[in-house]
Amino acid sequence: MNIDFHVHGILSKKLKFDPELFLQGIEYAKENGLDGFILCEHFNAVDLKSAYSYLKDNYIYQGDRYxxxxxSIFIGMEVDIRYGGHVIVSGNRESILKIREELEPNIKKDNFIFFEKLLDLGxxxxxxxxxxxxxxxxxxLYLQPEKLLKRLDALDLNTKDIYKRGLDIVEREVNELSKTLNIPYVTGSDSHYPVQLGTVKTCFKNECYTIKDLKENIKNKAYEIKISKCLKLKVYTSKITKNYIKRKKKEERELNKNN
Structure with a gap:
């Protein structure tokens, strides 16, 4: 089972959820060898709840995924923490909604949740x-206290970082931190636009239907990591397209205001 652990279904956290683009992303992911991903919108995205309501209203939920x-789509959030860093938190749908409610006082930068408190919640x-x-x-994130970092289930080998800094550098850093903390690392495309999906894959030997399945297989390192040779081209294309769409949407909003 091939999984991407870091996917955004919304183009930008300031924009609305687009079901048509989301479904195109699913088909693109399938064509590029993925069997599932974690949908982890930014916890302070303006249309976070619409994405998850759409899934609940339209698709079967089995195990811990739609x-x-x-x-397979597991749900979660990417959460900003105090003093720097992002953490992906994924669980069953009821848990994620409860955690989001508890994070309501922590939406703005000055009030981001402390790392330890988020770990306690997770x-x-x-x-x-x-x-x-x-x-x-x-x-x-690596500057956070080591005793807290060790409580994570895994680290994220991230497509955007590979694109910007190179695979050798990024994987060496993540691998060394992984060894220091004695926790594995998995892959995340950090996609906001479908073209980026499939650039990295965590390929499990077993099928995973629940969060417990994912955690156990990660802990046992029952997987291998695959990196696309077309990663740079796909990320560049995704970046250009995403910025173009964002600019067009901004122009449309400004035009509507003036009419």
Missing amino acids: IVNGF EKYNCLMIGSHPYRENHK
């Missing part, structure tokens, strides 16, 4: 917790 045209609801792009500029 089945969308034969494709453990309370038996969530999978992944340290996103731990060495990214302005989001240096």
Whole structure:
């Protein structure tokens, strides 16, 4: 079972959820060898709840994932933490909504949740917790206390970082941190636009239907990692297209205001 652990279904956290683009992303993911992903919108995205309501209203939920045209979608959030860093928290749908409610006081930068408190929340609801792009500029998760980092289930080997800094550098950093903390690392495309899907895959030997399945297989390192040789081209194409669409949507909003 091939999984991407870091996918955004919304083009930008300031924009609305687009079901048509989302479904195109599913088909693109399938064509590029993925069997499932974690949908982890930014926890402070303006249309976060619409994405999850859409899934609930239209698709079967089995285990801890939605089945969308034969494709598995686990849900979660990417959460900003105090003093720098992002953490992906994934669990069953009830748990994720409860955690989002508890994060309501922590939406703005000045009030981001403390890392330890987020870990406590994730453990309370038996969530999978992944340290996103731990060495990214302005989001240096690796600077958080080691005793807290060790409570994560995994680290994120991230497509955007590979694109910007090179696979050798990024994987060496993540691998060294993984060894220091004694936790594995998995892959995340960090996609906001479908073209980026399939650039990285975590290929499990077993099928995973629940968060418990994911956690156990990650802990046992029952997987291998695959990186697309077309990664740079796909990320570049995704970036250009995403920026173009965002600019067009902004122009449309400004035009509507003036009419």
